[in-house]
Amino acid sequence: MNVLKPLSGSTLALLACMAAGALCGLVAEPAGALAYLFGQLYLAVVNMAAMPLLVVATFFGLRQVCELPRPAWRVGTIGALALGLMVLCGVAGTLAGALAMPGAHLPEHAYATFGERLLQSAGDAQEVGVTLFDGADAAVSQTSAYGWREAVPDNFYRVLAQGHPLGILAGTLLFGLAFAALSREQTSMLGNVFEGVYRTLEIIIERANLLIPVLAFGTAAWVSAHTPPAMLAAMGSFLVCFLACAAVLGGAATALTARRAGLPLVQIVASLKAPLLVGLTSGSATASIPHTIEAMSARLGFSRGIVELIVPFGAVFVRAGSALYFSLATVFVANLYDRPLGAGDFAVIAFASVGAAFLSSGKSGVATVGYMGVVLSLLQLPAEAASVLFVTIDLICEGPRNVVSLLAVCAVIALVSAGLPSERVMPEPLRAQPQVRAPLRFALSRGQLALVAGCAMTVASLIVLMGIGVGAK
Template identity: 30%
Template sequence: MNALLINNISKILRSGWTVLIAVSIGIYIGLYKHEYVEYVAPIGHIYLDILKMCILPILVTAISVSIARLMQSEGDNTYITRMLTVFAISVVVSGSLGAALGLISQPGSGYDDATLASLGSIIRESGAPDLEISAYEPFIAQEKQSFVKTFIANLIPANIFSALTSGSSLKVLFFAILFGSAIGSLNKDSSHALLSSLESVYLAFAKMVKWLMIFLPFGLLGLIAHDVSQVGINVLMAMMKFVPIALLGFLLLFILSSLIMWQRTGSLIRPFLALKDTIVMALGTGNALACLPSTLSAMHEKLGYDKKTVDLLVPLTFTICRTGPTLYFALATLFVAQLYKVDLGLSGLITVIMGSIFAGLATAGASGVILLSMLSLVLAPLNLPVEAVLVLFIVIDPIIGPFRVLTIVHTACAIITLIMPKQVPPLKYGPPIPVE
């Protein structure tokens, strides 16, 4: 009887209606009941911390085991070339789309003096340089910063335990790839016990995440109430041109990835339903790696893709194909250039796209201020100011961030369907049927 009661409560808490109610309450508290934010926000932060606690062990074990078994398999590794090609095309398309949106919509031009004064007041309150003044003054050229050097510094860990402690997922990924390759180079008898242990660790943390999903409504309520309470109406009015254009860019990538999954799976609705929990998690937590367990489950259990390949591709795609940040950095750079009336030219646009790709790649595992600070990797080589505008992007990030994460997650799933064999949907039940 107790088991039945617990099972019913679990089903209610995991219901889409329960999640919707929790999100609605969180928005209401964030907008109209600020006095309750201090009580519900810690619940959201604790939930996210526990979830993040499980992510890096899953990342290390999934990548290491998958690469080792891929190297030890006797079949051909046909996915490698296709994977690298699709990865490269996806980030180039994202950066180009962001730059194109910036050129067409001109989000940083046409501001009147009152709006510039409003933007300047936001920056003055933060202690940053005064945009109201600096927007009309010429730049003093600064020494160019190498985004390649910065990226390499963020790639190779001097101490893997320090990288695990700080949550530097790009460094952890680099270690996991090397570690998995080393295990894969051993003979199967020597590596069997280690691979079995790593897989057990992966399954244990995945089980913890599954338990945690039961309490998702409470975590979302606290996180959304906090984020909504941080966004002021004055900021939205001052950035009213940039915010909807950024959201439009994410929407275009979402639509494109939906069409890709439709073409690759033979169904438009089935991928959406399979990724329903992942989409809610992305919008609720604003953390791409927090969506890793639900995405692994959806791609294997609900869409029927091979578990070994999914365990390799999903973490790699989340970490390397940073489509959301890449688009956002390109658009944000065009916004800053237009705000300061700087003509970038063709070479400048190429620098924007390439710099956005590297900056996006350097954001793996980062969020909030740390993620936005990577914008300097694009602005600095163009001699555009960083400190004077960074705060503008920080104050609107509670709105932008969840949709940027959703773009990373959703396009990653579409990318994986491009890499994996094309499928047709089943007649009624069971996994899809490969046709390639």
Template identity: 30%
Template sequence: MQRYQKWALNPLTVLACVVAGGLAGWAAPSWSAMLAFVGVVYVDLLKMIVLPFMLSAVIFSLQNLYRDGGAARIFKRVVVVFLAASLAAATLSAAATLLVRPGGNLPLETRAALGRIISDDDQGSNTIMSMSNVKAEAAPATDIKDLLQALIPQNIFASLANGETLKALVFALLFGFAAGQVPSRISTGLNDALATVYHACQTLTRWINLPVPLILFCMAASQVAHTGLQPLRAMGSFVVVFLLISAMLLALSMGFIARRAGVPYGLVFKAMREPFALGVATNSSATCMPAMVDALAGKLQFARARVELLVPLSISLLRVGAIAYFVCATLFIAALYGRALSPYDLGLLALASVLSGFAAAGMSGIVTITLVGSICAYLALPFEAAFVLLVAVDPLCAMARTAVTVIGSCASVAAVCAPPVKL
């Protein structure tokens, strides 16, 4: 079983399954389209574990940290590390995108292909969208009241039922701090119950992950059957640049983890196999939390109490992959319309992308893409036509976006935690 899991989560296996599924979707689209339900069921099974795992891990860890007197010190470090990681991702993504400049000086046939995609929306209504320079409308302002309403749960049970991760996280943090002040003789039963839930969720995750190769094949086949290969050809420059940026961020993150843990790079690469494969397979960073905890605390020997607290925090608040995507997509749109951005515009882009990354917590797929429109509004860039283009290639970009968020979060957790003690 261990050999099978090692093979199933190997990046080469993941890549081979995705390629094989894509070929099947291209060769037999009608048959492949029927496989879409397999991916839906798989992701739903993983999502049902997320909130119980997060609540049990955060509350249990905060109780222990509060008694150790280290919670306040850790949260100061969390703020610094999360901000530094977000700004670094935005800066590196901007530099790489400006260097290659996808979307600029496209051949006439490529622009014609983009125009055909724009003119054919998902509903088949053949809505014609202009590729001209039209100033986008300003996004509605968000005040402190809206932010608090997005964070504070009025009813924790309703938030759990609706899958509102951020609100559940806020409750877990407050409850964990309060439970930390309860005497040990009273809270022992709660600790045992939370530990049971936590380990049960990890076991369920391992069981559900057994058919990962088959799941990847079915998901890739159904997606290609739905969209075809034309969007990838027409948007090739953007996809290639974003994948290169993602690869660079993944390599830097794993290199930082290796240095922080004091182990060879190859050992970190092996430890990150399962979180990486899950991110690619599910496009949901939250479902990767048990695998991240096992990789950092189990394989790399970081302090488990710290890891179990910081992994849910990083997944909920630090969206490195989304930030990189926002920067790359906005610069692609600017190049597509021939708009030169000043240093002030680039600074505003970085800041807006970091804030949008925080707003992207709990979002996935097309909902994440809509946040690019808010950033474009700040820079007076048109977004409506480009939105259809981004949606057409999002399945591939979402895989890279999620993988970067997962591995980048692991690197941030490693930065906050003390280096493992070598015996």
């Protein structure tokens, strides 16, 4: 543990682990597969602890936000800003795709690589069943209906047992609002229980995150062993465009947070280093919840109540990175199949990507890629064939998706709570500094000094006379 702790918090160490893992995947695939297995066990532990942490943190966040002025306005503002940032990422991805045109005019060997990958996938599945255009409306309606049933469940215990984050968060919000409406005297015992559970789950995730170097090593080994270089080269235009857009949008969100917090950009990046590394290397949107809460409240000075409400909410719902990913992927597939896109098509891509990102709430990894079919079906594009291509590179895109979503959550926190004196607390470095009182200084004029000297002589004379009198007796 003492060896893994500095490694899990070091950017250079994690990069070295990824480079070593990529080399291991090429020369010693069994060792890389074993490390990847340990990484999946880590993700299982984190997801096991993150779900109840999401519930408890939402309880405390609602309680503290309801005690602030205009709580309904604040909650509505949080939802509007979250939706606005997702729409902004969807529009940015669409515009970037329209300008860069990834997937257009690819060389012949790239198309040959795609064909081999599709045939290989069909052979692994023992069947070739690719739906090109039929049933698009049915697929969209079925996916939408499933998303709404999951978001508004009729049985809270069922979604809790099945692990559906949308339904769990919906039930948690209702229970949390009722919990916040009660007085502290009525909920003191339950609040103490929640506090103990909260801190315990934080410790579990913090200890589990020590295995991030192993996960980074195993993931890099798995990618290098199972992703042919020809496939990476064929998908290179999409990867370059997606990573560049993720860097630009992430930098803009960080700059916005720094401006609203009134702190230097370097300090913001240093404070968010831990959650960014966890989100980039863990592949889980919920693994960075405790680190983000600690960074935004204790280090950057935002209201802990607002942070504890927005961070769990954002980990599930604010899928800004997925909206960017879906929009760029749709433009790539359209260019790949020589599908001309007009202004109306670009508008459909931008807003449908936001809808697909919302429907994918609570999902991670390959499960997220399947929701890209919602956007592709609206444009009559082959969703199943495209999914096969993007599943191959999903491990590369998953970390940047999580980072963009995490920074969007931080921007929402900064926009809602920054600049409000009743919601700002002193950052941790400032609280740690001892308070030093300024020394008192006396400045007397000549007249005042003469008066003080005369008074002193008078008092001394009286003391001498009193002594003489006492001695004479």
